[in-house]
Amino acid sequence: MTDLTLGRAAGPSLKQRRQRAAFWFLAPMLIALFCVAAWPLLRTIWFSMTDASLSSMYEAEWIGFDNYLSVRTLSSGRVVFRGTLVDPHWWNAVWNTVRFALISVGFETAFGLIVALVMNAEFKGRGLVRAAILIPWAIPTIVSAKMWGWMLNDQFGIINDILLGVGLIDQKIAWTASVDTAMTAVLIVDIWKTTPFMALLILAGLQMVPRDIYEAARLDGVHPVKVFFRITLPLIKPALMVAVIFRMLDALRIFDLVYVLTPNSAATKTMSVISRENMIDFDKFAYGAAQSTLLFAIIAVFVSLYIWLGRVDLSGDSQR
């Protein structure tokens, strides 16, 4: 008691004390975050500027930016550039990843919205449908990738069998093997898997929309399409934007699906796949670390651009 009165008189103000208490409550989380997120990230950036390899990680020497870009003049006078930034395989992977992210997130958002609208409607057995629709998301990616791998198999796959049976194709398609269809195969599986996740996030947004607005619109005789574009869409936009960011972050670092479904295919190799390949398979740990760092930078740029362009309100200030 006395402590409290004294404090009011001379010690730190209530606000300051609350901040201090908040800091101590947050400290364990901050330490945990530092250990699992910041430290590995900083270490990767450090490794990317050394000549580390898996077998000699602790004897690594500092070589500056050579893993990113180095200029060397040969004895013949020819100038050659080396490093990730001039590596065509890297840029192919960047292109694959960006293409994959844009297409998959686009489809997932559209399908997710449709599914969410359906799940938001009142009908019998809605609870069951909501649970059932989440199944693809609940299956571990490795399992679903392997499962789809067999379904897409050219000789004994069920997809080819069905398409042949209904006469849509006249010969078996090598989905995962052919360079023309490999990316499509990856996209199909990813869209199948992640649409439920998008639907769930959008559904949460839909349920926030007050019912009375719809009632008012119905009384005024507004056309349902107009209701969707003038009422529903603007009101769920914040939720939609956040959902798209989540998916974008995920899609830009895609690894498992590609690694299992179409390993080593240049048509689908993504940034994560190529960086792992360099780190582990080729024993060029530092080079792979440089690619991981670039991947981090690319994702950071993408997200900042998105937040800036879309004016996404991540802090939730406007709702207060």
Added chain:
Amino acid sequence: MKIRMVKSGLSICALCVAAGMSPAGAEELFYVSGAVGNALENFRETVKPWEEATGHTVTLVPMPASSSDQFAQYRLWLAAGTTDVDLYQTDVIWAPQLADHFVDLSDAAKDLIPQHFPSVIESQTVDGKLVALPLFTDAPALYYRADLLEKYGKEVPATWEELTLTAQEIQDAERAEGAADLWGYVWQGNAYEGLTCNALEWIKSAGGGQIVEADGTISVNNDAAAQALEMAAGWIGTISPEGVLAYQEEEARGVWQTGNAVFMRNWPYAFNLSNGDDSAVKGKFDVAPLPSGGDGSAATLGGWNVAVSKYSTKQEAAISLALYLSGPEGQKSTTLKNSNLPTITALYDDPDIAEQVPFVPRWKEVFEQAVPRPSAATKGKYNEVSAKFWSAVHETLSGTGSAAENLELLELDLSDIQGSGW
């Protein structure tokens, strides 16, 4: 993680048992290996006599069938110095890359070494250190449907051209008779180590060298090699399904064993499996050396070895298991069960083997002419060289650029990797 849990569970059981009656110092070993076919069950039977004799136990930790995937995982475990795994089953090409992490077995195995083929022992010796002991050697064969060749009065193809023609003819005729799913030739075209093996055979048999020669010169960019690759690219969609570009050993065996292929290139392990009761080709096929491309038949030297991790805390028991598996008893058992090729010379004259897996004695010749992959010449950079090679081949096969263009680029890539030396 899982290993650790299983392990601690086992150690508790072992403690209870040890307190009672088991022989003093019984250890539980962990052996990691890729698993194809029936390898898991067969391993249990093979090690049973050893377990009974020593009182130790061994658990097989199965890994994916792709050797590239296994290698990545092993490299991670070894770089982290894990004590969870005591023995590794290693591919013949890995010795130079992983040598630092394994125990030198040359003293422990000094009585066993002279019984093996010297070339295999040599492939596992790095700077005088015997990194791993051979379990079996591997050289691929051409599996052919004897019944179909007989039906159409064809000889077993001796050259790739003959194979192409025969495969096409039988495929067309059989399809006309209603076998719509039949293909002429299946092999391993996925972009992985297996494609390096396949393509090395086409190129070497056509006189195009072996990618990087023993003295370190990059020889892959030449006309014979380009022609060999163009020939293989011509198979896609004609005698081989387009999906062969995603096939590894097991996918090819799947098509073959369901009776949907006239020819298959595969390793000896497929022999017993194809003769199993559930196989559609049981008793209808035979094996022959791979066709020649004008410069003799070439079969990539494969094979698996057992290495003892230097981070293992139970090295004594682990070495004893390695010696058993690599010794006459262990090798005979795996030969009979897995139809592998032994590396102990005397086993080729063993009556049981001659009776139960009759093709093994015939294989000695093929094996003696086998072509090694350039792992010794390229040392620690072999994986990257192989990946660049299989990518160039895969691109050629899937129609991205001609063989000549891709080989030219490959030569440039390889000399970049080579840098100042292998």
